[in-house]
Amino acid sequence: MASLQNSLFLNSFPQVLSLFLQLLLSHFVILFPHALMSQLQKHSTLPCCKRGGFSFLVRAEQVGTSSRGSPSQDRTGRRQVIAIGTVAPLVFLVNQNYKSFAAENKKGFLPVTDKKDGYEFIYPFGWQEVVIEGQDKVFKDVIEPLENVSVTVIPTIKQDIRDIGPPNEVAETLIKRVLAPPSQKTKLIEAAQHDVDGKAYYTFEFIAKAPNYTRHALSTISIGNGKFYTLTTGANERRWExxxxxxxxxxxSFKLFNV
Structure with missing residues (x-):
């Protein structure tokens, strides 16, 4: 349900923003009914959708005291500027929040944040969460069960993944002893280290062959919060490409944070 709500929010955001602005402007019309509406109709540009975001531009005609002006006109002009000056920052904030939301949620994926164990990642839209003993989180495709992602978390006294050994050595050991059953033939394709915010991660690719299928998989591992984290995802070899x-x-997308 939450995933559906997020999707509906993204799809309807332009309409929501337009309605928000209409209600907001209506509020100011109540306060400054005649002069403000006439000026907005003449000199404003309402929000419109643009590729990559939204724009909102309001121009106010400066009304000042002149040889042809009156004090009441001057007060009206100042009220228009105050009203428009109040609307613009609010629209700017909505626009920036929308961009931030869109940036954090990659199209076609849903986010997972575990505040207890201190990790986050994203997984493809449509995968379902299942409970498997020994796994902290598991999401899988109900039609293609080999397409899944799982996270395991175990305590450790190590402080850094590099304390265990180099990427290739650690990957080989994990694949043979943990990530694939002993009956399957495994092959490590490559392993490498990368750093995110000063924390080291090992990421590796491997193949595990069973009698009736071959799974092509990716894993990433790291250490933090006194725990050893392993995220593994993969697919049937026939669907790898x-x-x-x-x-x-x-x-x-897998990242650790302090808890």
Whole structure:
């Protein structure tokens, strides 16, 4: 339900923003009914959708005291400027919040944040959460069960993933002893280290062959908060070319934070 609500929010945001502005302007019309409306109709540009965001421009005609002006006209002009000056920052904030929301939620993916264990990642829209003993989080495709992502968290006295060993050595050990059953033939394709916000992560790609299928997988591991974290995602080898970009996105999104 939350995923559906997020999707509906993104799709309807331009209409929501337009309605918000109409209500907001109506509020100011109540306060300054005649002069403000006439000036807005003549000199304002209402919000419009643009690629990459929204724009909002309001121009106010400066009304001052002149040889042809009157004190009442001067007061009206100042009220218009105050009203418009109040609307513009609010629209700017809505616009910036929308951009931030869109940036944090990659299209076609949903976010996961575990505030208890201190990690976050994204997974493809449509995958369902399931409960599997020994796994902290698991999301999978109900039609293609080999397409899934899982996270395990175990305590450790190590402070850094590099304390365990180099990427290739650690990856080989994990694949053979943890990430694939002993009956499956495994092959490490590559392993590498990368840093995010000063924290080291090992990411590796491997294949596990069973009698009736071959799984192509990606894993990323790191240490923080006194815990050893492993995120693994993959797909059936026959669907690897179609899914690999999504799976790399999942792995690259995994980050730890202090709790």
């Amino acid at each position: 179609k899914m690999k970009d999504k799976l790399h996105t999942v792995v690259d």
